[in-house]
Amino acid sequence: MQALLRSLARNQRLLKDFVVRDLKARYVGSSMGFFWSVVFPIINLCVYMFVFRLVLKARWSDSQGPLEVALVMLAGIVVWAAFAETVSRATNSLVENSNLIQKVVFPSELLPVYLTISSLINMCIGLPVVVLCVVWFAYVAPPDVHVLIEHDKVTEQPLRLVSPEGGTELAVPIFLSRGLDRDVRVQIELDGTAEPGVDYADPVRELVIPSGQLRVDVLIFPLHDMDDQEGEETIIVRLAAAENANLIKKRSKDGRMDRHQTAYITDADPSDAVREVASTFLPQQDIDPHYSPLKLGPSMLFLPVLFFLQILFTVGIGCFLATLNLYLRDTFHLVGVGITVWMFSTPIFYPADMVERAGLGLMLKVNPMHWLIDSYRDVLLFSRWPNPVNITLLFVVGLCVFWVGSKFFMSQKARFPDLL
Numbered sequence: 001m002q003a004l005l006r007s008l009a010r011n012q013r014l015l016k017d018f019v020v021r022d023l024k025a026r027y028v029g030s031s032m033g034f035f036w037s038v039v040f041p042i043i044n045l046c047v048y049m050f051v052f053r054l055v056l057k058a059r060w061s062d063s064q065g066p067l068e069v070a071l072v073m074l075a076g077i078v079v080w081a082a083f084a085e086t087v088s089r090a091t092n093s094l095v096e097n098s099n100l101i102q103k104v105v106f107p108s109e110l111l112p113v114y115l116t117i118s119s120l121i122n123m124c125i126g127l128p129v130v131v132l133c134v135v136w137f138a139y140v141a142p143p144d145v146h147v148l149i150e151h152d153k154v155t156e157q158p159l160r161l162v163s164p165e166g167g168t169e170l171a172v173p174i175f176l177s178r179g180l181d182r183d184v185r186v187q188i189e190l191d192g193t194a195e196p197g198v199d200y201a202d203p204v205r206e207l208v209i210p211s212g213q214l215r216v217d218v219l220i221f222p223l224h225d226m227d228d229q230e231g232e233e234t235i236i237v238r239l240a241a242a243e244n245a246n247l248i249k250k251r252s253k254d255g256r257m258d259r260h261q262t263a264y265i266t267d268a269d270p271s272d273a274v275r276e277v278a279s280t281f282l283p284q285q286d287i288d289p290h291y292s293p294l295k296l297g298p299s300m301l302f303l304p305v306l307f308f309l310q311i312l313f314t315v316g317i318g319c320f321l322a323t324l325n326l327y328l329r330d331t332f333h334l335v336g337v338g339i340t341v342w343m344f345s346t347p348i349f350y351p352a353d354m355v356e357r358a359g360l361g362l363m364l365k366v367n368p369m370h371w372l373i374d375s376y377r378d379v380l381l382f383s384r385w386p387n388p389v390n391i392t393l394l395f396v397v398g399l400c401v402f403w404v405g406s407k408f409f410m411s412q413k414a415r416f417p418d419l420l
Helices: 002-010 012-026 033-055 066-091 098-103 110-140 270-280 298-327 331-344 352-357 361-365 368-381 388-419
Strands: 144-148 161-164 170-176 184-191 206-209 215-222 233-243 260-266
Touching: 002 012, 002 110, 002 388, 012 110, 033 066, 033 110, 066 110, 066 298, 066 331, 066 368, 098 388, 110 298, 110 368, 144 233, 161 170, 161 215, 170 184, 170 206, 170 233, 170 260, 206 215, 215 233, 298 331, 298 368, 298 388, 352 361, 368 388
Parallel strands: 161 260
Antiparallel strands: 144 170, 170 215, 184 206, 184 233, 233 260
């Protein structure tokens, strides 16, 4: 390991030249140039969003909307693409540069290192896209606020919110399409044949959805009155205005989202009606304690540490595989298959909880890329400091991989010209 570090220190200028040359050669002759570093992750995101979000209905929690799921996927795709590219290119780097190694005294240990740095710089071109999306969705474009019309899980039909006079309260849920790091105030209007203060207790007309939360309920308490022959009366709860959010413009295609919901008060026997409401109404869901809204914060200062850990781990793997590929040329092809398997066993397009529920939690505990991608997501999307356990494991594993890879590389370096 020390021999590799000393060589890098002696050949800093050459290393820089190789990195610059590789970055220029990536899109030589391309009219869009480095803009492809932004386009590729977005194209991949669209493909995987279609497969995993629209077809397979993958989501990280009940509290996250489609936009948040897209950004979680995008952050994982950008980091994984840089890692996969480096490992793949580094594996074949000695073979591709055999002319340099065979004909001149060339520090071949620069090859895996410059490829790692080049891919990392290319990744840093894509990361601002993630950050700008967080800025846009967290601070510029407020989410929609709407009334959720509960549906029966079996029949998929809208549930009727019904209660008798003096019966159990009616809960009309008000939802945000995604969470914010600030409170949302929603004003409501009441309409219908039922009279507030007479047929039901007049509810508050302004609600506050706390930061990080997606739902509050408008509670309506039916009252007894003197008229026993009123029949069924209606209460229409309508969204009137919202602060820090936009009112939904129109009803959703499946009828689950709207700007108004109708509840009913009947003259039925209280005991019967209460049983009906208890059996059909879906109660308010508990807020996911692990949910965090999109947010930028001081945790971004931790990015250089993640860059360092990524370089440490990737260079070690690159050095080991590049050397092994000289002895076993099938290594390059096996690496291509292995990267694909590794990608789909890493929670990039699906939540880690899904793996744990399937009884495969051990797969996450031994996967350094899961630790790395999860740490990037904490820093870039949710303004959380990375899990110290993950960071410690990344450093220990990265250091061990770097030591083994560099030791193997430098011990076999003298044989490279003969093996090529």
